Amino acid sequence: MAFSIFPRFQALQWTLGRSAYRAFAAAVGVPMSDPIPDTPSSEPFAKPPSEGVKISKLDNGFTVTSLETHSPVAKVALLVKAGSRYEAAESLGVTHHLRATAFMATKDRTAFRVSREIDHLGGNLSASSTRDHFIYSAECLREYVEPVVDTLANVSLDPIFQPWEVADQTRLVQLELAMAAQSPHVGIVEDLHKAAFRSTLGNSLYCLPHVVGRINPDQLRSHVSSHFHPDRMVLAGIGVNHDELLKLALASFGRTSTSFHGSDVASKYYGGEIRTETNSDLVHAALVSEGASFVGDDYFAVGVLQRVLGVTPFIKWGSNTASSRVNKAASDAAGGSPAMASGFNAAHSDSGLFGLYVVCYAENAGKVIKAAVGEFASAAMGNISEEEVTRAKNQFKANILMDNEDSSSLLFDIGTQVILRKSYTNAQAAADAVDKVTKDQVIKVAKRIFNGKPTFVARGKLHQTPYLDELR
Template sequence: MRGIRSFNSIPKRCYAARRSGSLTEPLALRKTSAAPLTPQNVQVSKLPNGLVIASLENHSPMSSVGLFVKAGSRHETVENPGVAHVLRLAANLTTKGSSAFKICRGVEALGGSLSVTSTRETTVYTAQCLRDDVPSLLEYLSDVTTAQEFRQWELEELTTRVKIDKAMGQQSPQIGVMEKLHEVAYKNALSHSLYCPDFMVGHVSPKEMHAFVQANFTTGRMALVGLGVNHSVLRQLGEGLLSSRSGPGAPVALAAYRGGEARMHSRDDLVHLLVASEGSAVGSAQANAFSVLQHVLGAGPHVKRGSNITSKLSQGIAKATSQPFDATAMTASYSDSGLFGVYTISQAGAAGEVIKAAISQIRDVAEGNVADADIDRAKNQVKVEYLMSLEDSDGLLQEIGAQALMTGTYQAPDTVLQAVGAVTPEDVVKAAKSFVDGRKTMVASGLLVNTPFVDEL
């Protein structure tokens, strides 16, 4: 291995060594390329059993396949909180067709990878390998997603991993306040945490796991997405491997926004404060307006290791407090609801001034005091941020899968950019007004001696 790693230390000038004489003839060993491969568009089809198949043939020697399932934490019930978190960590356990060792060994033998991620709405199983090995790797993917066994002793062995995963995920105050924000903002569904609650750690039973899978892992709630895969091949594989999960699945409860407040007291002099109101569902025109408003106010630094001094939030806070405290606008969109708000980090003594100054900037926009140049800048930032998310295969796979699962179709980037470009100043002002007039949700953590209550904002 040291010999391989030593190549990284070779100076770049070694690759630029001059060759005596000019190269006028092609190298003898170089094969002339065939006709250029034509780029293809994303193909989407829906099987009679409800399974959505989406693919993009990019002619890459590496293929990526993702199975997107509507089985996030929002689909948990009062009886089984935390089951989605345990399910995410149980992806490598023994199935009816393969042992845990066989799955690991088989995927390694193909030189591939198999991973799982989850959000409040979806669980995504992703497999990557050389394109010729896609059928073999998909057999393991099918086992992991449709033939789970959930043996009691294997679930018990997951307890330590669940605790560690939860501790690592919630070690930052930002994640803590975001989790608490959803818990307070909604009555059901989206109020469920991404992590297993303490009282359920080690107590999620195989019966609860099987019930959750049976209710949610059905073809009517799945999308099979591939990059570097022929659409007909992916469709044939989907018909064969996932046929055992036919059905529409259990009905999904709509999220009910309520608003409220949570104050998490500690001795930390650094106060993290998040104030939000209900936003808009993903894919809607109003969601685009909220995204533009977010960047008008300031969505974080755009220069590496730089400050956020150009944002309206930072400018307003600096003017009110004479100190450059951190503040960013946030937005989160889901299939049936969303959140929009402002997140501030400040010293305990200035927390009240900082959050009031930040909210005053949103009120300023709601009154129409926003320049067209600021809106144009914000729309450009939204467009670039979206296009950059599609630059790598993981981001592109996630985008295609999210659209295919949500709508059963796919909108090309040009269509998305046109929708963002169609946002008007009036749309942005309307979005700001909806925040100002809407019912608020506030979460604060730290030394809250000078932190106002939500009804005082």
């Protein structure tokens, strides 16, 4: 249906339909291409100039980065090098409790005031964490960025952790643990990191059940005071003017001059095996070795290798057995019974995990897992075609470019790159880097990873699931 800015003609088109309307216009002698008399012409919409990502640093080491999109909605995030990998041995689970208490009372605001002020602005706040970073996020109309940034500074730099508020949030921690327990995938990922790294990156994103309620305010304050320093922080924004964001950061975060004087403990890969018996008829299993870090030279080659082996379907309800080597091998081995296999890739600041993730019925676990591993072994021996590499690179580039269409994903990408690399590589430059990956590079990383020290974890009824020494 054609659209007209003039209601009477629009109504006529709705009533008559497009073809009838054209016949009517021709009959009354009104050319469709001529402007209507006595109607002011509108100026064409001027597209705002495109701007790249800008990065600035305050005198105290605090970093500000932004991308101006001229959107009416602004998104800002405060990233801190304070993820679970930095937890002290006696305070494991502190970042999980910190997520739950992220917007409680501060030195000059109650939890009610924090919530009410953001609600009044039509904004929202959230807190999340990865193994590397703790993240405060906010979304608001761009004219309210100033009070939102002030709130982020207040909750991150001045929390007081009242004992009764910390105790009240125990129920939220318990709820999140219960929800995580319903997802075998979450358990597999946590077990993989625990077996592979033990500590640092092996520290869980979730509090251990027996520790729930035992994390006290002093432990929360200690974690914040140890890691929440300006030289470990990045304020990232999308839909904001960089100069204005820089002024707001100076006013809100420039008041602290403390610097981190310690040294971060580098992760160390060990490898190992964890088997968890449950009553599930489905077995979830993963076999990995040390992969590439987020800033590693092999990052793009490993991403291409993941797609050569195969990832989850790109078509809704599709089986993905046509283009996924490991999924086809798993499905064939299952003999018609449902089974799924995919490449697994988890990149962190200084290390990563790469390998296979398999889901199948317990009675088929042995042959399905071995079939998927055999396909990985074949790739490591060089059985990869140029056609597979080209397809994998196209998929990888599409993932990169599509993720950057989402402003939340883009914000996290900008913040993560800046806090880890001190610079930003845009999506097109990343896609160009993918294009430069060669088949020889993919085979090289496949051989290195497959021949590396393995880590194997499995959950479900494991009577038919092989042990690690039976897979390599």
